[in-house]
Structures are given as structure tokens and as C-alpha cells.
Amino acid sequence: MEPTHLFELVIAMFLAIIALHYAAHRLGLPPSVALLTGGALLAFVPGLPAISVDPELVLVIFLPPLLMDGAWSIAVARLRRHVIGIASLAVGAVLFTCAVVAVVAHLIFPSIPWAACAALGAIVAPPDAVAARAVLQRVRLPRRLQILLEGESLLNDASGLVLFRFAVAAAATGAFSAAEAGGSFLVLALGGAVVGIVVGTAWFKLVRLLGDEYLIIAASVLLGWIAYLAGEQLHVSGVIATVTAGLIMSWHQHTVLSAAMRMRGTSFWTVMIFLMEAAVFILIGLSLRDVVERGGGLTTVIATMGLPMLAILVALVLARFAWVFACDFAVRFCAALGFAQARPLGVGGATVLSWAGVRGVVTLALALSLPEGFPGRDFILVTSFAVILGTVLIQGTTLGRVIAWARLVEPESERARLTMSQAEAAMAQAQVEVVQNLAYDAEGKLIHPQLLERYQRRATSIVDYAEKTEQYMPVLHAHFDVILEAVAIGRRELIRLHRAGEIDDETLLELERDLDLEELSAISAKA
Incomplete structure (x- = not known):
């Protein structure tokens, strides 16, 4: 078999993989079964x-x-x-x-x-x-x-x-x-x-x-x-x-x-x-x-x-x-x-x-x-x-x-000694402690009040959520649904600005990356 034909077969195999995986998903079959029988x-x-x-x-x-x-x-x-x-x-x-x-x-x-x-x-x-x-x-x-x-x-x-x-x-x-x-x-x-x-x-x-x-x-x-x-x-x-x-x-x-x-x-x-x-x-x-x-x-x-x-x-x-x-x-x-x-x-x-x-x-x-x-x-x-x-x-x-x-x-x-919510609460407590130490200068003056307030509020919310997970779960899902919708609208506006020639490609890519990170963070937190 010529090398070119071999490469064509490899590409055809990968196309078959995509098609068979899709078929397995639609039929509710394990992908391994669809791929094996398809092959x-x-x-x-x-x-x-x-x-x-x-x-x-x-x-x-x-x-x-x-x-x-x-x-x-x-x-x-x-x-x-x-x-x-x-x-x-x-x-x-x-x-x-x-x-x-x-x-x-x-x-x-x-x-x-x-x-x-x-x-x-x-x-x-x-x-x-x-x-x-x-x-x-x-x-x-x-x-x-x-x-x-x-x-x-x-x-x-x-x-x-x-x-x-x-x-x-x-x-x-x-x-x-x-x-x-x-x-x-x-x-x-x-x-x-x-x-x-x-x-x-x-x-x-x-x-x-x-x-x-x-x-x-x-x-x-x-x-x-x-x-x-x-x-x-x-x-x-x-x-x-x-x-x-x-x-x-x-x-x-x-x-x-x-x-x-x-x-x-x-x-x-x-x-x-x-x-x-x-x-x-x-x-x-x-x-x-x-x-x-x-x-x-x-x-x-x-x-x-x-x-x-x-x-x-x-x-x-x-x-x-x-x-x-x-x-x-x-x-x-x-x-x-x-x-x-x-x-x-x-x-x-x-x-x-x-x-x-x-x-x-x-x-x-x-x-x-x-x-x-x-x-x-x-x-x-x-x-x-x-x-x-x-x-x-x-x-x-x-x-x-x-x-x-x-x-x-x-x-x-x-079972783990701590649930995910409890581990997140412990992590938030550690973060707020270091922010409290770094929020003041050498003379004891508060130089990062908003940052300190944000971390304290976040730690309090997470600890409260860890204690009342079932109660807050619907509210939390709705919260991140709003974030995801805001990200989608922000992405739509960003693309409109780029298509209208008001921002360049570099600005598009940088802001798009920020939106991607925000979206992934919201999806992960919601899950």
C-alpha cells in the first residue's frame, strides 16, 4: 500500500470514529461496542x-x-x-x-x-x-x-x-x-x-x-x-x-x-x-x-x-x-x-x-x-x-x-472525611487569613479594604453553604445560570465589536480568554 493511501485510510478511520461515537451516543450504547462492531x-x-x-x-x-x-x-x-x-x-x-x-x-x-x-x-x-x-x-x-x-x-x-x-x-x-x-x-x-x-x-x-x-x-x-x-x-x-x-x-x-x-x-x-x-x-x-x-x-x-x-x-x-x-x-x-x-x-x-x-x-x-x-x-x-x-x-x-x-x-x-463543600470552606478560610495579613501595610494601615471585604464575604458564604448544602443548591444553580447567561451576552457583544471593526484581533482574543475562564469556572462550580 502506498504511503498516501495509508494516510487516507487513517483519516477515514478518524472520520469513522466520530460517526460511530455519535451513533453510540444517539443509541445509548457504550462507544467501545459501536467502534468494535463498526470496525x-x-x-x-x-x-x-x-x-x-x-x-x-x-x-x-x-x-x-x-x-x-x-x-x-x-x-x-x-x-x-x-x-x-x-x-x-x-x-x-x-x-x-x-x-x-x-x-x-x-x-x-x-x-x-x-x-x-x-x-x-x-x-x-x-x-x-x-x-x-x-x-x-x-x-x-x-x-x-x-x-x-x-x-x-x-x-x-x-x-x-x-x-x-x-x-x-x-x-x-x-x-x-x-x-x-x-x-x-x-x-x-x-x-x-x-x-x-x-x-x-x-x-x-x-x-x-x-x-x-x-x-x-x-x-x-x-x-x-x-x-x-x-x-x-x-x-x-x-x-x-x-x-x-x-x-x-x-x-x-x-x-x-x-x-x-x-x-x-x-x-x-x-x-x-x-x-x-x-x-x-x-x-x-x-x-x-x-x-x-x-x-x-x-x-x-x-x-x-x-x-x-x-x-x-x-x-x-x-x-x-x-x-x-x-x-x-x-x-x-x-x-x-x-x-x-x-x-x-x-x-x-x-x-x-x-x-x-x-x-x-x-x-x-x-x-x-x-x-x-x-x-x-x-x-x-x-x-x-x-x-x-x-x-x-x-x-x-x-x-x-x-x-x-x-x-x-x-x-x-x-468516604472522604470532608465533603467537597467542606474542603472548599477550609480552603476559603485559609485564603481569607492570608489576605487579612497582607491587607495592611507595615504601619498597620488597611490598604486593601475591598479585597479584604470580598474574601471575608466569600469565606462566610462558603462556610454557610457547606453547612446548608441542600438548602442552597437550587439558589446556587440559579446564581451560576445568571453568570453563564451574562458571559454569553458579553461574548456576543465582544464579537459584534470585532465584526464592526471597533476592536482588533488581539483585544478579541484577550477578552475572549477572560470570558472562557469565567465560563469554565461557573460550569465547574455549578457541577
Whole structure:
């Protein structure tokens, strides 16, 4: 394919993303479902060239920034609090699911070697960070479940990648050592963490040196790829390196980035991540044609592999249920013994956590990376795609209903000690204290009376609102509705002045920015 045609396909893909997202919004579907099915339908459009996905390139392009985005936005304090539960899912659940899938695959096709069955298990075992984010963005979960799923999706790819590499090596050499695999996993994980710490610390130092906000935003965007590639070059976990660097950035962003950097950087980053997440699902859908052709055509695939694929999918889902409920039972047992920190999820929470294991791009990339001639390659490839399709279309579309059925309640221990209104009141009190100190000159004369009065009045209002939130909520909404209407009228007058030639472009842009900030502030306060 000529480079120009490839570029045209990329532009067409982004146009399809916009159209499919719009269709998903109108139909009330998760965007991931619309993108996946839309890409699958586009794959069979007559005249469209077959899309061949390079698995290594897909992982390098998409995985680091998407992992970085998850690490950047995750709640670090809650991540530390639930590290044991996250490790149980990211390592224990992956190992258990891999073993269950390997056993089921070997029972269905005894001719496929155990190592190849283990490779299939490693491919489909880890839920995907991209798919999980796409699903979780549309639902509301208690903080504990949210952090468990987010933390798992960030770290389980490392477990799956290590298992996959050892299974492929075992299939090639006929030898496997559990002790060697466990030792290698520790080395890869610890080495990746060290690389991530080095890269994250270098970013922290670089931000202080660069000064220019555009350079800092560019350096921050590149950091995920730098951490991932550095980890892979040093033969440690690029996934762990990326996540660690992202957590360091997340922790320090509030102190080293200015308001302008955060606003501009967040705007750019949000659009980039939106396009990359959407492109992942489109590429998965577009790869269906190649997967089906490898399996001998759609009719042949369904006739010969339909029941085995369904059996693998059911085993995969049941394995996660078994692991999650067994761990919750163990936590309940510990709580009965008097361990105060042990708090079970309950049937509803465990069900939601079990049902949220959606697979995606990592599963597809690992399946496509299997070498030619690998035992059972076609079956593994087709089954991997079926698992992605099944988990996204079935679990992704029904997770909201499962959450509604579970009627989950936020435990008191997970709730913040202060509400947002109370935190805002504490912040306003601190601000008024510093204004009181600076409102007087060295001789004790009041030089900023209006500023002091404004901050005192604001602090009093906020404290009063924090105590009577429900009472003041309708009035507050009406207040900010008036502000938004005033901003709209001001913008209309500003544009009229510019169109009439009474102000120049520079004045238009400066005043328009002030109105934008005022509008964003009002929208945020109203929300």
C-alpha cells in the first residue's frame, strides 16, 4: 500500500470514529461496542484492503500513553491502601485464569501441547486497560471497586506478558520451570519499577529546568513512550516502568505544573487519548477479516470452532468469578477472626468486580505475535478475537445493569472525611487569613479594604453553604445560570465589536480568554 493511501485510510478511520461515537451516543450504547462492531463491518466492505496489524507496533504506539493516562488520573492514596487486593487481581487472578483456560483448551483439543494451551491462557487472562477504561467511564462505582479495577488494568498486562513469553518459549524448547518464571517476573517487575522511578524523577527535574509550558507539555506527552521503550530496551517490564513513571508524575503534577500548563496540557491530552482509545477498538474490528480468513472463512470458523470458543469464553468468565469470590470469602474469614482491616466486598461487589473483566488490544496483539507454525495458532487467534468480541459486547453492554442490580453502597471507611463543600470552606478560610495579613501595610494601615471585604464575604458564604448544602443548591444553580447567561451576552457583544471593526484581533482574543475562564469556572462550580 502506498504511503498516501495509508494516510487516507487513517483519516477515514478518524472520520469513522466520530460517526460511530455519535451513533453510540444517539443509541445509548457504550462507544467501545459501536467502534468494535463498526470496525468489524468496515473490514468486509468491498474494495477495502485487508488491514494487517503489526502487534509489536500496536503495543508500542497505544499501550504506553493509555497506561500513562490511567496512572496520571488514578487516586494514589487509595492505590496504596488497596495494593493487596490489586495484586491479587493483577497477578493471582491472571495466573488462575491462565491455568483454567489452559486445562479447558487441552481437554477440548488434546492434540495441542500444554505449552500452547498455556499461551492461549496467558493471551486471554489479563483484562485490558483500554477496554476497562472505556467501560468504567460510563458507570459509577464505589471508590473501592473503582480503584481495584483501575489498578488491576494498569498492572495485569505485565503478568500476562511474562506468562505469554514463557509459554511460547516452552512450546519452542519443550522445557518450563515455574521457579524460573517466578524469578523472572520479580526481576522484570522490580527492574521496570526502577526504570520508571528514574524516568519519572528525570521528568520532575526537567520540568523545573525547562520553564516553557509548551516544552513541558511536549516532554510530558513523550514520557510514557520513553519509560516503556527504556524498560523494554533494558529487558525489564515496560508496562511497570510506564505505570511507575505515571504515578510519579501524578503525585508531583499539583506542585510543579502551573494552572496554564494543566489547562492546556489536559485539553491536548484528553483529545489525544480519546482518539487513541477509539482507534484501538476500530483496529480490533478491522482485524476481524484477517482473523476469519486465517480460520478458513466465517462459515468454517463458526462450524469448527464455535463451541470450543464458547467453552473458552465461559471458562474465562467463570474462572474470574471463582477467584474473586474465593478471595472475598478469605477476606470475610479474616474479618471473622478479628482482623480489622479485612472488609469483604459482599455478593454484589464481588459480582460487579467479576463481570468487569473486559479484554482488548493486549489480547489481540499477543495473539497476532504468535510465530508462524506455532501449535494451534489459528485456533488461538480466532478464540482470542472471540473473547474480545464476547467480553466487550456482552459484559461491556450489561455492566451498568449488573451495577444497578447490585445496589452498591459506598462504605463509610471509603468516604472522604470532608465533603467537597467542606474542603472548599477550609480552603476559603485559609485564603481569607492570608489576605487579612497582607491587607495592611507595615504601619498597620488597611490598604486593601475591598479585597479584604470580598474574601471575608466569600469565606462566610462558603462556610454557610457547606453547612446548608441542600438548602442552597437550587439558589446556587440559579446564581451560576445568571453568570453563564451574562458571559454569553458579553461574548456576543465582544464579537459584534470585532465584526464592526471597533476592536482588533488581539483585544478579541484577550477578552475572549477572560470570558472562557469565567465560563469554565461557573460550569465547574455549578457541577
